[in-house]
Amino acid sequence: xxxxxxxxxxxxxxxxxxxxxxxxxxxxxxxxxxxxxxxxxxxxxxxxxxxxxxxxxxxxxxxxxxxxxxxxxxxxxxxxxxxxxxxxxxxxxxxxxxxxxxxxxxxxxxxxxxxxxxxxxxxxxxxxxxxxxxxxxxxxxxxxxxxxxxxxxxxxxxxxxxxxxxxxxxxxxxxxxxxxxxxxxxxxxxxxxxxxxxxxxxxxxxxxxxxxxxxxxxxxxxxxxxxxxxxxxxxxxxxxxxxxxxxxxxxxxxxxxxxxxxxxxxxxxxxxxxxxxxxxxxxxxxxxxxxxxxxxxxxxxxxxxxxxxxxxxxxxxxxxxxxxxxxxxxxxxxxxxxxxxxxxxxxxxxxxxxxxxxxxxxxxxxxxxxxxxxxxxxxxxxxxxx
Numbered sequence: 001x002x003x004x005x006x007x008x009x010x011x012x013x014x015x016x017x018x019x020x021x022x023x024x025x026x027x028x029x030x031x032x033x034x035x036x037x038x039x040x041x042x043x044x045x046x047x048x049x050x051x052x053x054x055x056x057x058x059x060x061x062x063x064x065x066x067x068x069x070x071x072x073x074x075x076x077x078x079x080x081x082x083x084x085x086x087x088x089x090x091x092x093x094x095x096x097x098x099x100x101x102x103x104x105x106x107x108x109x110x111x112x113x114x115x116x117x118x119x120x121x122x123x124x125x126x127x128x129x130x131x132x133x134x135x136x137x138x139x140x141x142x143x144x145x146x147x148x149x150x151x152x153x154x155x156x157x158x159x160x161x162x163x164x165x166x167x168x169x170x171x172x173x174x175x176x177x178x179x180x181x182x183x184x185x186x187x188x189x190x191x192x193x194x195x196x197x198x199x200x201x202x203x204x205x206x207x208x209x210x211x212x213x214x215x216x217x218x219x220x221x222x223x224x225x226x227x228x229x230x231x232x233x234x235x236x237x238x239x240x241x242x243x244x245x246x247x248x249x250x251x252x253x254x255x256x257x258x259x260x261x262x263x264x265x266x267x268x269x270x271x272x273x274x275x276x277x278x279x280x281x282x283x284x285x286x287x288x289x290x291x292x293x294x295x296x297x298x299x300x301x302x303x304x305x306x307x308x309x310x311x312x313x314x315x316x317x318x319x320x321x322x323x324x325x326x327x328x329x330x331x332x333x334x335x336x337x338x339x340x341x342x343x344x345x346x347x348x349x350x351x352x353x354x355x356x357x358x359x360x361x362x363x364x365x366x367x368x369x370x371x372x373x374x375x376x377x378x379x380x381x382x383x384x385x386x
Contacts, residue, residue, distance in 0.1 A: 256379030331373030
């Protein structure tokens, strides 16, 4: 037994007594197998002091609505049923994009989903027939001279919730095996340490991609699962339904790049990556001279922004073998549970075996989740077969 003279330090006690925080190192064990987890940790790493964490979303006011009347309206109708009357306010000027007619809102009835308007503004009050589902663009407000301020309107931010999930990956060996010799390198314990670390990061990666948020009670204790990116994306979904054409891809990119960063991360299945490489505009694809976070990254330029494209080998199978997931990393944060005394970011914990066990057990442990920000900044291409 070693006798320590003076103060006990992290450098003079038995190394196995310490929990090793290896969040950064574990991300590089097999980065190509878990690019989403690697990039989210690198993009933004924030502590959460609660296993249930929140963020809020606030959006600009709606600018588009539509006519909601099967019979449409003639050019003199002044009370119009619309898809969302709450989007309009008194004195809003509105453009019927199909016909070019300009009108102005004089009153709204949210309960009946109607707006009262002056027709044919700028055209001597002459309106034009309007069809069902005609698009309406709210242009601006125009008030009379000397008028009082109109009633203020605002929106409350929306609260979004996710959970931290406890990921554990134990590995063990008997005392006899520990005392045995090995003819291969590395020896069994270092090999199992690395292998368990890879599986641990894959578990986190699968959850970040496919997980669904939930919290329920099991044997009196709460069990939580974190929500992944696929089930977070509700707005920008493009179903290729077979071959992904360049026109289809550009239309999807116009939608996905409408909000947020003009440079986003795309993680693609093999089929998805091959589909992009077959475009006639593939001259716009250039290989980076160096790797990023241990991965090969391809820069893909589109008319609407650029993508850092990464092949993801875990995107496979009948359904997910044909997807491309686009993530705005500027709106993403990796959240790990912790306070000033303890952190649940990735650790390897030693001597987890029972006191009388003739052997040794260690385990990787992480309690984390992801803050995905505003889902409208992300996107998903599905159903790609070629």
